[in-house]
Amino acid sequence: MQILKFGGSSVATADNMQRVLDLAQAAARQAPTVVVVSALGGVTDQLIAAGRRAAAHDDSYRPLLRELEQRHLEAARGLLPIAGQSAVLSQVKTSCNELESLCDGIFALGELSARTLDKLVSYGELLSSRLVAAGLAARGAAHQWLDSRQLIRTDARYGHAAVDFARTNPLIQAAATGEVPLYVAPGFVAAAPDGSTTTLGRGGSDYTAAIFAGALGASTLEIWTDVSGMMTADPRLVRAARPIPRISYQEAMELSHFGAKVLYPPTIQPVMRAGIPLWIKNTFAPTDAGTLVEVAPPANQEFVRGISSIGPISLLRLEGSGMVGVPGFSRRLFAALAQEQVNVVLITQSSSEHSICVAVSTPDADRAQQAADQEFAAEIGRGLLDPLDREDELAVVALVGEQMKNHPGISGRLFGALGQNGVNIRAIAQGSSEKNISTVIRQQDVRKAINVLHETFFEATTRQVNVVVAGVGNVGRKLLEQLQRQQPWLREKLRLHLRVVGLANSRQFVLDEDGLDLANWEAALAAGPTLDLPRLTDELLALNLRNTVFVDVTASADVAQVYEQLLARSVAVVACNKVAASAEYARYARLKSLAQEFNTQFLFETNVGAGLPIIGTLGDLLRSGDEVQRMQAVLSGTLNFVFNNYDGTRPFAEVVRQAQQEGYTEPDPRLDLTGVDVARKILILAREAGHPLEMPDVQNDSFLPAACLEGDVPAFYEQLAAHESHFRRLYDEAAAQGCKLRFVASFEEGRARVGLQQVAPGHDLYSLQGKDNAVLFFTNRYVEQPLVIKGAGAGAEVTASGVFADVLRAAH
Template sequence: MQVLKFGGTSVASAENIEKVIAIVGQALAQGPVVLVVSALGGTTDALIGAGRAAAAGDEAFRITLRQLEARHLTAAEALLPTPAAQAELQPWLTAQFTELALLADGIFALGELSPRTLDRLMSYGELLSSRLVVAAFQARGLAAAWADSRQLLRTNSRFGMAQVEEVVTEQQVRAFQLATPSNLWVAPGFIAADAEGHTTTLGRGGSDYTAAILAAALGAEKLEIWTDVSGMLTADPRLVRAARPIAHISYEEAMELSHFGAKVLYAPTVQPVRQRGIPMWIKNTFAPQDFGTLVEVAPPPTPNVVRGLSSIGNLALLNLEGSGMVGVPGFSARLFAALARARINVVLITQSSSEHSICVGVNEADVPAAQGVVNEEFAGEISAGRLEPLRPETGLAIVALVGENMKNHPGISGRLFSALGHNGVNIRAIAQGASERNISTVIRASDVRKAINVLHEEFFEATSKQVNLFILGPGNVGGKLLAQLAQQQAYLREKLSLDLRVMAIANSRHSLVSEEGGLDLRTWPEDLNEAPKLTLEEFTQLIISKNLRNSIFVDVTANPAAADQYAPLLAKSVAIVACNKVAASAAYASYRHLKQLAQDFNTKYLFETNVGAALPVIGTLGDLTRSGDVVRRMQAVLSGTLNFVFNNYDGSRPFAEVVRQAQAEGYTEPDPRLDLNGSDVARKILILAREAGQQLEMNDVANESFLPPSCLEGDVPAFYEQLAVHEPHFRALYEAAASEGKRLKFVAQYTDGQAAVGLQQIPPGHDLYDLRGKDNVVLFYTDRYTDQPLVVKGAGAGAEVTASGVFADIIRAARL
C-alpha cells in the first residue's frame, strides 16, 4: 500500500490534474494507492474570504462563489472528455455549490462566522476536488473509489485545529478498507469529523497530515507528498536564491524544519509515519524525475553540520519579570496554564538562570489575549510590586538552525552569533534544546531575509560570500574603480570566494539601483544617465531599507554631506570605505565617534586612500601600533600633486605652466589651490597623527604656505594669473634650494604630538631627496625604528592608483 498526497498547486487546473493522473498511474504499477488531494489551489482562501465577507454583510461573497463554481465546472469539462461523464459529475457539482450558497446566505443573515461553520465552509474545497479527481480517473478506465475522510478520521471538537483520536481513526480506516476493496482510493485531505458527525479541519496544510494518518493506519510501505518544489530545501527559496535540495533527512530534522516554517511540509505530518517507521518522500509534481527529499529513520551521513534553516514570522515575545519569582516554585506552571486556558500556543521558551525573568514566544495575534489572562493570573503579585505587568514585544521572528550533526559539535553557536553580529542582526532571545538538534534565535522580522542569507552563506556556501556595494561618486576615480571591479569579479569569485555585486551607483544627478543580482558593470554609464535622482539622505535610507548582508558604502567623493551619512550607516552595520577625507579629518570628536560606531556595531570604517592613494600607509601605521610600537616621529611627502610640480619646476618654464601640466594630467583637484595651499597635506598628517593615537584638531596643524596670499583669492583663472605675477617668488624659492644642491619638497611632519606642513629644502642623501614624479613617501620613526625609519614609498596620485586603493579597502571590508 502506498499513500500519495497532492497539494493545491498540483490540482490547481485540469492540466495539473493530468500530471497527477500520470504519476498515480505509474504508482499503481507497484501496488495499491491511497490518493489524498487538497482543494484546487486558492480555493480554501477564497472560501474563507467569502465566509468573512458574508459575516460582514458584504454581498461580494456571491461573486466569489460563482467564480469558484465556474472554475470547477471548467475543470470538469476539460478532464471529462465525454458528455456522459460530464452529465454525471456536473449536476453533483452544481448541487454542492447550491449548498454552499445556502450556507453562506445563513452566515450573511446571522452576521456571524463561528469556527464550526467555518470548518464546514472550508471543507467544500477538498470535497469538490476529490470527487473531480475520482471522476477523471473513472473516465480513463481506472476504477477509483471515493473515500469520505469525515467517515475515516475521528477528531475532537476543536474546530479549526482539531486533534485526531488515533484509536478510533485506525478502526474506521481498517473497516473502510475491508468494506471497499479497491486498488485506488481518493480521499479529501484536511477534513475530518467529531464524534457527533460535525465537520472539523486539521489546520491549514492539514492534507499532509491526513495522508500521514492514513499511511500509519494502513501500515503503508511509503508516503509520498507531492508539491510544487523538489523536496525540502536548505532554506526558503523565496528568501535565499542559493537554497539547495536536501536529498535525505531524518524524521526529527524534518519535524524541526517544518515546525519552524518550512512550507513544503505541514509540521504534524511527520509524527504518525515516524511512529511506524514509514519512509516519507517529498516530490515535485512538475518535475517528477527529480529525487526530492526522502525522510527516513537513519539518513546517510552528510558533510554539512547543519541540515537546514527555517523561520517563523509574526512572532511576539512575552516577558514576565520580577524579583518575586526568584526561588518561588510554580510561577512557570501558572504562566503556561494561563496561556493554555486561552488556547495560546507557546512557540519558544527561555528563562534567565537568575529566575528573575521568563520569556515565551507566541503568535502576534495572541498578544491581547495573552496579556489579559497572564495579568489576571498574576494580579496579586503585580499589585504587590513583586512582578511587572506582562510586557509584549512584537515585530519579531524566529530563525532556526536544524541538524542532527550539530550534536556535540562545538562552535556552531559561535559561528551563528558571529555571522549575525557582523551584519548587525540583533538577537533578542535564544533557545536550544538538550538534543542540540535546533538552535533558535529571535530577531527583528525585518532582518529575516538578511539573517537567513547570512547563515546559509556561513553553513552551506563556503565557496562564495556575497558582498553588496553601494558606490557614491562614479567620477574619475569612481569610474576607474567600477572598471576594476568589472575586470576582477570572476577572479575574486574563483580565488577569494567573494561575489562582489554593485547594488547601486549614485552621483549628484542620478541614482542607479539594482533590485537584486547586481548592476551590469558593462552598461552602467548609460543606465545611470537614465536613472532618477536620490538625495544623499534618500540614498542612505535605500541602503538601510534594502538591509542586505555584507553591505559596503563606498564614498568616492570629496563631499562633506556624504561624510554625514557614515554614522547612520555604521549604526546599521554597513561598512564604510571612504576615499573622502572629510570625515577622518573633521572634529576629533566626530572622528572618534565613527571609529567607535564601527567597533560597537562590528563593522569596518576604512579610509586608506585618505593619505597615500593605494600606498599602505594607514595599514602599516595600524600594524605598528597594534603590535605595541610607539610612533615618535613621521616625515612625509603626501601630495603627489606638489611632488610632481616641484620635481618638474626648474626655472626653465613658468611655475604656472607646470601647475597647468599637473592639472591636465589629472594630478590636481579641479581647483588646484586645494592641493597647493597645503590644506590637503595638513588633513593627511592630521589623519596619520590621529591613527597614531594623538588627539589633534585641524587648527593644531601648522601650515606654512609657500603661496602668496593673492594667489588664494578669486577663481581658478585668477589663480593662474597670480601665479604668473609671482613667478619671481617661485623662481627665488627654487634657486635658493638649488644653490645649495638641495631640492624643494612640500613636507608633512609629526613629532611627539606636534604636526606641521610646509615647503622644505631637502639635502642630498635624505630619504626624500630622490623622490620622483608623483611619488609619495612616509618615514616612520618609532621605538623599534629609531635611527633607520620604516619607509613606505610609491605612486601617491592618479585615478587608477587611487581606485585600486579603494578596491583594496573593499576587499578588506568584505573579508571581515
C-alpha cells in the first residue's frame, strides 16, 4: 500500500486535477494506493472568511459562497465529460446549499463556534475529494471514496483535534483493504466521539495522509505539492535555493517548525514512528527527483541541510535581580503563556539567571505580555523584576542539519557572515542535539540574512557582491568597462559574481536589485529619477542587499557626507574622492572607527597614487611591526607631467594647457598646480602612518605667483603667460645644477611639507617619467635604501584599476 497526498495547488483547477488523476492511476498500477486531497487552493480561507462575515452580520458572505459554488461547478465541468456531469453537479449544488444554510444560521445567531467552524471548513476537502473520485469514475478506473470522518477518530478539541490512534487505525485497516487499486479520501477532516466533524489543524491534509500511512504500514508516503521537494532555503527569498535530495525526519521537522511550508511538523510523527519513507514531489514536474525524508540519510559534504525562517516574531524578556537563585520563575512564565494558549517559538536564558527571553508569534504577543505581567505583578510592584520588555518586528532564522553536531566552526561562520553584513542578532538558541542554531533578527533583514547564509553554506563556488557607483565621468566609465570586461575572469578565478546594482551622476540615479546591464547602463541611468542623495541612500539601505560596496568616484563633499550612514549599516565604502580622508581628523577617525565597529571596509587607495598600491603597502608595513621614520614622494601626476615636459622651449602655460587637454588636471588646473591636492595626499599618508595631522599642519610652499590665483581659469592662463620669466628662472636654476624640478611631498618627525624642489641625479625621484608618481618609505627596516613604489600616478584607466582593486578587497 502507498499513500499519495495532493495539496491545494495540485487540485486548484480542472487541468491540475487531470494531472492528479494521471499520477494516481500510474501509482495504482504499481501497488494499491490511497489518494488524500486538500481543498481547492484558497477555498479553506474563503470558507473561514464567509463564516466570520456571517457571524458579524455582514451579508457579503452570500456572494462569497456563490463564488465558491461557481468555482467547483466549473471544475466539475472542466474535469468530466458532459454525459457524466449531471450527478456530480447536483452533488456540488447540494453541498453548497448546505453551506449556505449553515452560514445563514451563523448569521442569525451572530456567533461562530469552533465546532461550527470545523463543520463549515470541512466542505472544502469533501467537495475536492468527490471531484477527484468522479474524475476517476469518468476514466473507468476502479476506486472507492472513503469518508475520513468515519475513519479518523479524535477528541472534541475543535480546530486542532487530537487523534485517537487506538480507534482510528483499525477503522482505516478495515476500510482500505486493497480490494480495489485506488482509494480517495478527504484530508483535514475527522470526527469527535459524538460523530460531529472535527479538523486536524494547520497542515491537516498532510497529517491525514500520514495517519493512513501509519495505520496501513504503507511502503511509502508521497506529498505532492507545487515545489520539487524541500529546498535549502525559501526559493521566494533565495534564487539559488535548490532541492534537498535526502533529509532525516528530525531535520525535516526542524525546518518545518521554522517556516518551511512544504511540511507541517505533526505530519511526520505517524510515519516517523513506523520508519516509512516520505517523498515530497512536484505535481507540475513529476519527473523531478524531489526530496526523500527518511530515518538516516547518507552523510554528505554539507553539514547544514537547510535554512528556514519564521516571522513576524516578538521577543519578550523578563529580567531582574529578584530572579537570581529563586526557583520557579521559568515554570510560572511558561504556565502563564500556556494558560493563554501561546506557543513559545524559542527560549534563551542567561547563565546568571538574571533574565529569561522567549520568542512568540507576534499575533500572540499582546496576550503573552498581559499574561506575564499579571503573573509577576507582585514582583514587578516590589521592584524585584522589571516590567516585561517586548520587542516586535523580528523573525527567527534557523540553520538545520544533523551533521552540524561535533563540527566546530558552524556557529562562527554563521555569526561572522551575518556580522559582516550588518545583521544584528537579538537572541540565540542552540539545542544540545546541535541540529539547529536559531537566531532572532530584525524582520527587515530576513531576506539578506538567508541569502548571506545560503551563500556561506551552500554556494561556496560563487559569492555575490553588489556594487553602487557614484560618478560616471572619465574614471567611472573606465571602471564600468573594467567591471564588465572582467566578469568571466572574476567568476572563474575568484568565484565572485560582481553586480552593479546602482549608478549615479550629478543629475540622476538608478537602482536595480537584480543588477544593471553594463552594456546599456547609460540608457538605464538616463531613465532614472533626479538625483537626491538622501533618497538614493535610503533606497539603497532599504534594498538591504548582502555584500554591498558603495564606490565614490566623484570629488563631491555632498557624496562624502553619506559615508557614515552607509558604514553604520555595514555597507563598504570605496572612495576615490579625497574629501573624507583629508577632512578634519575627527571625521577621518570616525569613519575608520565605524568601519571597524560594523565589520566592514572604508578603502581609499586611489586617494594618493591612483592605481599604485601605496596605502596598502604602508598598512602592510605597520601591521607587520615596522615604523615609518620619514616619507618623500611625488604625488601629482599632473605636476610631474608638467615639469617633465617644460624645458623652456615652450611657454609654461602651453605645457599646462597640454596637461589639461590630455586629462591630467582637474577642470580648474589651479587645484593641481597650487599643491593643495598633494598636501591632501601627504596628509592622508601621515594619518595612515598614525599621526593625527590636520590640513593646516601641512606646510605648502607654492611656486605660483599670487597673481595666478586670482580670477577664473582663462585669467589663470593669462597670468601664467605673463609670468613666463618666473617659470623659466626656476627651470634654469635647476638645470644649472644638473637637477630636475619635482613637486615633492615629505613627512618627517611629525611634520608634513609640500613644495617644488631641485632633485639631483641618482635620487629615486630624479628619473620619473611622464605622469609617474613615486613614494619613498624610510622605516626601521628600510633605513639607507627606502622602499620605493613607483608608476603611473594619473589617468582614468589606472585610477579605475585602483578603485577596482579596492572593490575586490572590500568583496573579500
